[in-house]
Amino acid sequence: MKAVLQKSFDKTLFLDNVKRHLTSTYATTVENATTRAWYLAMSRALAELTTFDLLETEQDERILNAKSVNYLSLEFLIGRLTGNNLLNMGVYESIGEAVAELGLDLSDLLEEERDPSLGNGGLGRLAACFMDSLAAQEFPAVGYGLHYEYGLFKQSFEACHQKEAPDAWCGIEGYPWEVARPELAQQIGFYGYVTTETVDGQEKRKWVPGMTVMGMPWDIPVVGYKSETVYPLRLWECRALAPFSLESFNNGNYFEAQHTLIDAGNITKVLYPNDNHEKGKTLRLMQQYFHSAASIRDILRRHESVGHPLAELPQYETIQLNDTHPAIAIPELMRIFIDERNMSWEEAWEICSRTFAYTNHTLLPEALETWDESLIQRLLPRHMEIIYEINHRFLQEVREKWPGDGDKQQKLSIIQDGFHRMVRMANLCVVGSYAVNGVAALHSALVKQDLFPEFHELYPNRLMNVTNGITPRRWLQYCNPGLSHLISEKIGDNWPVALDELAQLAQWADDDEFQQAFMAVKKENKARLAKWVKTNMDIELNTDAIFDVQIKRLHEYKRQHLNMLHILSLYYRLLNRPDFDMVPRVFIFAAKAAPGYYLAKEIIYAINKIAEKINSDDRVNDKLKVVFIPDYRVSMAEIIIPAADVSEQISTAGKEASGTGNMKMALNGALTIGTMDGANVEIREEVGDENIYIFGLEVEDVNRLKASGYNPFDYYNADPLLKASLDLLNGEEFTPGEPRKLRATYESLLDGGDPYLVLADFASYIEAHGQIDAQYRDTAGWAKKAILNTALVGKFSSDRSIRDYVNHIWKLKSVPR
Numbered sequence: 004m005k006a007v008l009q010k011s012f013d014k015t016l017f018l019d020n021v022k023r024h025l026t027s028t029y030a031t032t033v034e035n036a037t038t039r040a041w042y043l044a045m046s047r048a049l050a051e052l053t054t055f056d057l058l059e060t061e062q063d064e065r066i067l068n069a070k071s072v073n074y075l076s077l078e079f080l081i082g083r084l085t086g087n088n089l090l091n092m093g094v095y096e097s098i099g100e101a102v103a104e105l106g107l108d109l110s111d112l113l114e115e116e117r118d119p120s121l122g123n124g125g126l127g128r129l130a131a132c133f134m135d136s137l138a139a140q141e142f143p144a145v146g147y148g149l150h151y152e153y154g155l156f157k158q159s160f161e162a163c164h165q166k167e168a169p170d171a172w173c174g175i176e177g178y179p180w181e182v183a184r185p186e187l188a189q190q191i192g193f194y195g196y197v198t199t200e201t202v203d204g205q206e207k208r209k210w211v212p213g214m215t216v217m218g219m220p221w222d223i224p225v226v227g228y229k230s231e232t233v234y235p236l237r238l239w240e241c242r243a244l245a246p247f248s249l250e251s252f253n254n255g256n257y258f259e260a261q262h263t264l265i266d267a268g269n270i271t272k273v274l275y276p277n278d279n280h281e282k283g284k285t286l287r288l289m290q291q292y293f294h295s296a297a298s299i300r301d302i303l304r305r306h307e308s309v310g311h312p313l314a315e316l317p318q319y320e321t322i323q324l325n326d327t328h329p330a331i332a333i334p335e336l337m338r339i340f341i342d343e344r345n346m347s348w349e350e351a352w353e354i355c356s357r358t359f360a361y362t363n364h365t366l367l368p369e370a371l372e373t374w375d376e377s378l379i380q381r382l383l384p385r386h387m388e389i390i391y392e393i394n395h396r397f398l399q400e401v402r403e404k405w406p407g408d409g410d411k412q413q414k415l416s417i418i419q420d421g422f423h424r425m426v427r428m429a430n431l432c433v434v435g436s437y438a439v440n441g442v443a444a445l446h447s448a449l450v451k452q453d454l455f456p457e458f459h460e461l462y463p464n465r466l467m468n469v470t471n472g473i474t475p476r477r478w479l480q481y482c483n484p485g486l487s488h489l490i491s492e493k494i495g496d497n498w499p500v501a502l503d504e505l506a507q508l509a510q511w512a513d514d515d516e517f518q519q520a521f522m523a524v525k526k527e528n529k530a531r532l533a534k535w536v537k538t539n540m541d542i543e544l545n546t547d548a549i550f551d552v553q554i555k556r557l558h559e560y561k562r563q564h565l566n567m568l569h570i571l572s573l574y575y576r577l578l579n580r581p582d583f584d585m586v587p588r589v590f591i592f593a594a595k596a597a598p599g600y601y602l603a604k605e606i607i608y609a610i611n612k613i614a615e616k617i618n619s620d621d622r623v624n625d626k627l628k629v630v631f632i633p634d635y636r637v638s639m640a641e642i643i644i645p646a647a648d649v650s651e652q653i654s655t656a657g658k659e660a661s662g663t664g665n666m667k668m669a670l671n672g673a674l675t676i677g678t679m680d681g682a683n684v685e686i687r688e689e690v691g692d693e694n695i696y697i698f699g700l701e702v703e704d705v706n707r708l709k710a711s712g713y714n715p716f717d718y719y720n721a722d723p724l725l726k727a728s729l730d731l732l733n734g735e736e737f738t739p740g741e742p743r744k745l746r747a748t749y750e751s752l753l754d755g756g757d758p759y760l761v762l763a764d765f766a767s768y769i770e771a772h773g774q775i776d777a778q779y780r781d782t783a784g785w786a787k788k789a790i791l792n793t794a795l796v797g798k799f800s801s802d803r804s805i806r807d808y809v810n811h812i813w814k815l816k817s818v819p820r
């Protein structure tokens with residue numbers, strides 16, 4: 004049916020379907036339909052086609068008998084689907100023409116879609132890119148996530164402060180791209196107790212849950228690139244098993260009976276908004292178990308529906324854990340095997356430990372998940388027993404390897420001893436997985452060296468690297484049509500599925516005509532962003548200025564405040580040094596702070612106050628503009644990234660596991676200013692030293708400086724420009740009549756000890772920006788560098804990441820349809 008759509012698109016039939024949905028699904032008429040109603044009806048008509056292909060793919064005998072990957076993630080930051088799916092389905096142009104016949108503009112319709120923001124940042128976006136690349140390359144896959152009622156909060160600014168509002172992404176009409184699969188619903192238990200039963204003379208443990216909820220799956224189609232392959236992204240929604248207990252209802256306890264209903268609905272009510280930070284809340288653990296249990300059951304259902312024996316699970320299914328968030332899936336699978344399927348421990352463990360693989364995303368100690376043993380004990384009593392047994396057997400191995408070494412046992416134990424005993428989820432994952440990977444070469448090396456050195460000794464082949472990637476379909480072809488057309492004119496249109504082919508562009512890096520065309524596209528993209536900023540924020544931007552972009556979650560380790568200090572230093576020099584000259588710059592920020600992260604919110608406040616002052620200061624604002632774009636999300640990134648000249652990737656060395664924003668901007672022809680951190684290291688390897696601005700301390704320097712007793716005041720007192728910039732921040736320049744109103748940031752950098760070494764990297768950062776300023780003046784030289792960035796970052800396609808997983812970890816075969 005899709006083939007019909009692609010090869011001989013029937014305009015009349017499609018428009019009839021849209022109109023049918025307009026009336027039968029959305030109860031409106033052609034005459035009365037709003038743009039929103041047209042968008043909904045169009046998307047429904049398209050979703051009908053992808054649902055058909057999804058069911059066909061699901062029932063394909065060859066796929067049922069091939070190995071699949073199950074990608075378990077609490078987050079999928081998918082962004083808008085309609086436009087991207089049109090592109091993947093190969094009908095973007097024809098649908099544009101079709102809706103034009105109705106007097107509608109396709110891009111207006113696409114603007115009606117609200118982003119499904121079912122993730123915080125990089126980790127969730129990675130999961131979305133991976134699903135796209137799995138479908139594009141037809142490696143059998145199912146994505147398993149949660150159907151949050153509210154995604155990541157919407158951000159606005161009130162008097163320069165971040166304000167959060169709930170994000171009801173489904174809208175009141177429901178999301179047109181999802182389809183409920185009630186026949187695949189699952190029941191999930193919580194709480195209760197464990198008993199011993201004797202079955203056939205054998206003692207068996209049995210969990211009797213005290214509360215049971217229903218998991219309702221919603222499928223979102225993941226559309227293969229110009230193929231009929233459509234895989235499900237299966238999102239579980241938690242519902243009460245029955246509307247309420249009839250018994251209590253009859254007893255007159257109506258409100259009490261409703262209680263269970265409210266509890267169940269709570270579990271998938273809202274996405275936890277913390278990026279790289281773990282808060283040990285009961286409801287979060289309930290989300291994790293709900294997600295794992297429903298997904299594991301669905302995987303076993305699929306496996307057994309074709310008659311495959313459980314013992315052969317690892318031949319047909321592999322389960323990738325996106326961070327430790329779904330770690331509880333490991334004891335859950337053990338519990339099902341042992342308690343429900345009568346396997347021995349040894350048999351169950353043999354299967355289990357060849358099924359799971361785990362991706363580590365961070366070394367930050369505050370982000371490594373631990374759960375109160377007492378909390379797991381109460382919520383999941385049988386799982387706690389199984390975790391003890393896994394640990395008991397594992398520690399025996401440790402004792403054999405290092406006899407008499409109590410420290411080793413303490414360090415490696417899944418249970419962290421102390422007044423409150425804690426379960427270390429990362430240790431559980433390493434012990435229970437056949438492969439563990441970091442997400443960039445440097446990060447994976449640090450995982451081996453610093454995070455899990457003993458595990459690496461014990462299991463020398465388990466730890467590996469798979470460098471992250473981004474899907475070139477969304478992050479170049481879709482978001483930057485101007486550049487895409489220019490590229491295809493030169494090298495043909497196969498690059499979206501073979502991104503290394505971009506390397507051919509290097510032959511025109513010095514070509515005058517190509518340089519001009521390339522920079523003309525950049526300029527159009529800057530104008531598109533400037534128009535958005537003018538319309539939505541009423542700020543005028545000069546598109547001849549350098550667009551200097553930092554867009555990512557707000558976190559101290561990402562050092563938006565280092566960027567801020569650079570801006571302050573420019574402002575200071577413009578006002579106080581008559582001979583200071585600079586190319587005009589527009590600084591663009593976009594970032595959400597976790598609602599409970601005080602300093603992050605203060606940094607947003609400070610940047611907004613600085614922007615307010617600078618943008619209305621006629622002494623400087625032909626040179627300097629600062630824009631903090633509210634509500635950073637995928638659809639906003641799609642407008643900002645193609646417009647970037649400079650990409651800020653300035654985390655403290657050793658703290659950013661990979662980054663993917665760095666890849667998106669380099670691919671779109673921005674030059675990176677960055678530290679030797681995460682994937683910056685590999686971007687530099689690809690584009691060459693002349694085409695990137697590397698500055699600052701490296702990991703070893705950071706360790707050495709910290710060990711020797713870092714004192715930020717040494718830098719403050721020794722560097723007059725740094726001192727002037729910090730003092731400017733702490734005065735009343737940006738908060739007239741209220742000096743020291745921005746002191747939270749100032750104090751964290753001085754009295755607070757500057758934990759992320761902002762001051763230590765300041766001088767080197769300023770110097771790198773000086774080079775950018777100098778080299779941007781050489782128009783041809785800059786164009787060459789920009790072209791070479793686009794040409795040389797083909798490695799960072801998520802298609803390559805997926806092939807790495809496939810070849811080194813999952814061992815799947817592609818099943819083309």
Ligand SMILES: *Cc1c(COP(=O)(O)O)cnc(C)c1O
Nearest residue numbers: 124125555636637640662663664
């Ligand atoms: C790519 C992306 C991120 C990750 O950005 P980093 O710079 O790698 O932290 C976060 N949020 C959104 C919306 C993205 O598209």
